[in-house]
Amino acid sequence: MRRLFKMPPQLFRIFLLAVGIVGAYSVARYFLTPPSFGEYGWYRGAALAELATRDQVYAGKKACEECHSDEYQKLLKHEHKGLACESCHGPGEAHSNDPRKDNIDRSSFAACVRCHEANPSRPKWHKQIVIKNHYSGKCTDCHVPHSPSEVP
Amino acid sequence: MTNELTNIVQVVMPHFEGYVYPNEATQQPLWGILIVLYPYITGLVAGAFIMASLVRVFNVKALEPVYRLSMLTAFAFLLCAPLPLLFHLGHPERCFEVMMTPHLTSPMAIFGFVYAWYLMAVLLLELWFDYRRDFVGWSESTSGFKGILYRLFTVGVTDVSEPAVQLDHKIGHILSVVGIPSAFLLHGYVGFIFGSVKANPWWGNALMPIIFIMSAMVSGIALCVFNYMVLSWIRRKTVDMKCLDVMGMYLFYALVMDTAIEGLDWIHRIYSAEEGFRVIQYMARVKLFYTLSLGQVAFGTLVPLILLGVLQLVRRRVPELQRRRMYFSSAMLILVGVLAMRWNVVIGGQLFSKSLRGIMSYKMEFAGLEGWFMGVVLLCLPFVILTVFVKLFLSEHDQR
Amino acid sequence: MNKPVSRRSLLGKIGAAVAGVLAAPAAKAAKAVVQRVLVTAEAPKGYDPTQHKWVMAIDANRCIGCGFCAEACKKENHVPEGPYFRTWVERYIITKPKPGSSAARGETLVDCPNGGINGYPEAPVPKEDIQHSFFVPKLCNLCQHSPCTQVCPVGATFDAPDGAVLIDPTYCIGCGFCIQACPYGCRFLSPVTKTAEKCTLCYHRITRGLKPACVEVCPTQARIFGDLKHPVPDDPIQQFYQNNLVEALKPHLGTEPRVFYAGIDKEVR
Numbered sequence: 001m002r003r004l005f006k007m008p009p010q011l012f013r014i015f016l017l018a019v020g021i022v023g024a025y026s027v028a029r030y031f032l033t034p035p036s037f038g039e040y041g042w043y044r045g046a047a048l049a050e051l052a053t054r055d056q057v058y059a060g061k062k063a064c065e066e067c068h069s070d071e072y073q074k075l076l077k078h079e080h081k082g083l084a085c086e087s088c089h090g091p092g093e094a095h096s097n098d099p100r101k102d103n104i105d106r107s108s109f110a111a112c113v114r115c116h117e118a119n120p121s122r123p124k125w126h127k128q129i130v131i132k133n134h135y136s137g138k139c140t141d142c143h144v145p146h147s148p149s150e151v152p
Numbered sequence: 153m154t155n156e157l158t159n160i161v162q163v164v165m166p167h168f169e170g171y172v173y174p175n176e177a178t179q180q181p182l183w184g185i186l187i188v189l190y191p192y193i194t195g196l197v198a199g200a201f202i203m204a205s206l207v208r209v210f211n212v213k214a215l216e217p218v219y220r221l222s223m224l225t226a227f228a229f230l231l232c233a234p235l236p237l238l239f240h241l242g243h244p245e246r247c248f249e250v251m252m253t254p255h256l257t258s259p260m261a262i263f264g265f266v267y268a269w270y271l272m273a274v275l276l277l278e279l280w281f282d283y284r285r286d287f288v289g290w291s292e293s294t295s296g297f298k299g300i301l302y303r304l305f306t307v308g309v310t311d312v313s314e315p316a317v318q319l320d321h322k323i324g325h326i327l328s329v330v331g332i333p334s335a336f337l338l339h340g341y342v343g344f345i346f347g348s349v350k351a352n353p354w355w356g357n358a359l360m361p362i363i364f365i366m367s368a369m370v371s372g373i374a375l376c377v378f379n380y381m382v383l384s385w386i387r388r389k390t391v392d393m394k395c396l397d398v399m400g401m402y403l404f405y406a407l408v409m410d411t412a413i414e415g416l417d418w419i420h421r422i423y424s425a426e427e428g429f430r431v432i433q434y435m436a437r438v439k440l441f442y443t444l445s446l447g448q449v450a451f452g453t454l455v456p457l458i459l460l461g462v463l464q465l466v467r468r469r470v471p472e473l474q475r476r477r478m479y480f481s482s483a484m485l486i487l488v489g490v491l492a493m494r495w496n497v498v499i500g501g502q503l504f505s506k507s508l509r510g511i512m513s514y515k516m517e518f519a520g521l522e523g524w525f526m527g528v529v530l531l532c533l534p535f536v537i538l539t540v541f542v543k544l545f546l547s548e549h550d551q552r
Numbered sequence: 553m554n555k556p557v558s559r560r561s562l563l564g565k566i567g568a569a570v571a572g573v574l575a576a577p578a579a580k581a582a583k584a585v586v587q588r589v590l591v592t593a594e595a596p597k598g599y600d601p602t603q604h605k606w607v608m609a610i611d612a613n614r615c616i617g618c619g620f621c622a623e624a625c626k627k628e629n630h631v632p633e634g635p636y637f638r639t640w641v642e643r644y645i646i647t648k649p650k651p652g653s654s655a656a657r658g659e660t661l662v663d664c665p666n667g668g669i670n671g672y673p674e675a676p677v678p679k680e681d682i683q684h685s686f687f688v689p690k691l692c693n694l695c696q697h698s699p700c701t702q703v704c705p706v707g708a709t710f711d712a713p714d715g716a717v718l719i720d721p722t723y724c725i726g727c728g729f730c731i732q733a734c735p736y737g738c739r740f741l742s743p744v745t746k747t748a749e750k751c752t753l754c755y756h757r758i759t760r761g762l763k764p765a766c767v768e769v770c771p772t773q774a775r776i777f778g779d780l781k782h783p784v785p786d787d788p789i790q791q792f793y794q795n796n797l798v799e800a801l802k803p804h805l806g807t808e809p810r811v812f813y814a815g816i817d818k819e820v821r
Binding site: 171173174175176177178182183240241242243244246247249250253254255257258259260261263345348349350351352501505506507508509 | 634635636637640642660661662663664666667690699702703704705706707708723724725726727728729731732733734735736737738739740741745746747805806821
Binding site for chain 1: 599601613614615616617618619620624627628629630643644645671672674675679682685686687707708709710711712713718720722723752755756757759760762763765768769770771772773
């Protein structure tokens with residue numbers, strides 16, 4: 001056994017130090033690698049779950065149908081059937097969890113203008129008007145947003 | 153009326169022209185002065201070490217007077233190298249993750265290991281084997297705090313017999329040989345970090361690691377020239393002209409190689425004129441005029457090339473004082489020029505949009521982590537550390 | 553290394569080995585304590601990422617540049633105010649060539665005011681000068697060989713098994729390498745969390761059977777979303793692939809994006 005340690009003392013000490021450093025690194029790595037690491041790939045598998053459990057802000061169209069099925073069905077029969085309620089009315093999760101008048105946007109004609117203001121970059125099939133030539137009052141004077149081809 | 157209705161906010165971003173992706177329209181580029189300084193500092197380390205290894209590996213006896221100073225320079229600068237990285241991270245407290253779960257497809261992931269290897273297995277070990285005999289001697293002759301320090305550094309080994317010292321030299325030689333590729337890896341991987349980004353046409357090409365290594369060598373040798381002359385001036389010692397002449401020669405040839413490779417990069421870009429060439433040309437000509445055309449090329453490369461080239465041709469005819477002045481000014485210009493080169497690479501790559509249609513501006517702030525002040529502090533800190541090392545380890549009587 | 557020490561040293565070595573064996577469960581317990589600090593959430597049941605393959609497609613023929621998508625994304629994902637966008641809409645205006653210039657086209661103007669979240673103002677050139685103009689929604693291209701996940705030094709950003717490219721915000725160190733590596737400019741460094749952020753395909757919505765917020769509010773179905781592993785009847789994604797010739801962005805970089813664009817021009821990068 002003594003033969004093994006025939007290394008010159010300076011080399012032996014350095015060798016011990018090196019073993020100590022590598023050992024300390026291995027111990028640190030054992031403790032500090034997160035538990036789910038490597039579950040699906042080179043990342044923390046638990047991150048998928050954490051990202052999936054965040055809260056929503058938008059409720060989704062189907063959530064509106066529960067209480068507002070009349071408007072919902074009317075919408076589906078007319079030209080705006082491709083729109084989501086929240087396109088014009090804004091995020092609805094807060095309202096869906098606690099239905100009140102003040103936590104949902106009743107919308108204004110700003111939303112109409114956003115889509116229907118004439119713009120040469122918009123595709124030709126999209127209905128667009130030059131608003132200042134079209135009418136100077138409110139859009140709802142002549143149009144019903146949920147059923148645009150109807151007259152109020 | 154339309155504006156009221158639509159509530160459109162005209163957001164004007166004054167600091168870019170053309171079209172930049174919305175995420176690129178930030179006030180400051182993502183990688184600022186801190187990421188400019190990191191390759192600069194590691195480049196100085198690698199270059200200073202190569203300078204020292206010229207003595208150990210290639211037996212250039214003329215450079216003996218500057219061997220220990222080069223090693224201590226490399227050590228002082230290496231200690232400061234992680235600082236800009238740490239300060240730049242969004243979460244420096246998580247920095248240990250790089251060593252715990254290093255993602256092996258990322259060049260950045262090898263930083264922890266290459267740095268640890270280079271610091272401990274190359275620099276510290278080589279320094280220790282070189283200084284061991286002196287540590288044993290000093291630990292016996294000095295008292296007080298310094299004496300304790302020296303005794304600590306001997307690691308308890310007190311054998312300074314002839315065979316032991318011979319063994320030290322042999323091991324030092326092996327470490328120097330191992331150290332050369334390690335130094336290339338330490339700085340080359342930084343070049344590869346940029347060279348591997350195919351998304352950025354200013355960065356992503358195969359020459360980038362080589363350009364970084366070559367300019368690192370140039371800057372490291374220039375730093376050794378600078379340090380040697382300053383130290384001699386402070387200690388009122390005469391400079392060993394033979395040593396200085398040989399350093400100047402290596403500096404010249406390294407600079408020639410560096411210029412050739414960087415020139416090749418430029419020629420290739422201009423000749424092949426790929427998709428991003430127009431926006432890059434505008435960026436380099438207009439936005440980087442002072443740092444590229446003046447700082448890096450004219451003053452950082454051409455003037456030192458001329459000065460050093462003249463000295464290679466007519467060295468004997470130039471009196472000593474003039475030669476010293478020419479070496480010193482060349483070294484200073486090169487040091488500034490290589491810093492400008494790092495700036496041009498790092499900042500230049502962020503001054504144009506990946507849409508290849510837009511240009512951004514960058515006004516550095518004074519305060520803050522990415523400001524002027526921090527840059528100056530980080531550049532001065534290695535010199536402060538070097539001063540401490542010189543006081544401890546480079547005695548006046550032994551300028552070996 | 554003297555002789556009398558040898559028996560003592562041998563016993564010492566055996567003792568050390570026994571202690572090592574006994575220490576293993578103690579080390580495991582200690583590790584559990586340390587790592588409880590690192591873990592934040594428990595895994596929810598029910599969603600298996602290996603059973604889905606989400607994909608998005610863009611039909612630029614249908615985009616009207618209203619910006620509802622970019623606005624919804626900002627709100628849904630609490631994206632910070634300022635030049636930080638997980639998704640945005642670009643406008644391309646290709647002008648007519650100058651008369652007598654014998655050029656095929658005039659110049660190309662691209663703009664994106666505030667990511668498009670407030671819609672678009674009037675065009676900067678008069679209508680008569682415009683040869684083509686269209687909108688292109690942009691987002692993470694869900695690359696098959698993502699350069700962004702390749703360069704992450706710690707494994708904080710990754711390709712999830714279900715096709716989304718995600719960032720682990722508790723693990724990201726904020727080095728910014730992924731942001732530099734993305735050729736499409738879809739990543740940014742959040743000034744709030746100091747980590748990288750990007751489009752997650754609204755991972756918290758799609759894992760609950762909802763659509764991403766941008767797809768939800770798009771009035772013209774210019775953004776199409778689906779699951780390639782479980783197509784539904786009349787799946788819009790399958791129809792999109794059936795009915796359209798498509799392009800991918802920056803194909804020469806070899807990232808193999810999975811987001812395809814219909815109706816864009818060669819000027820779109």
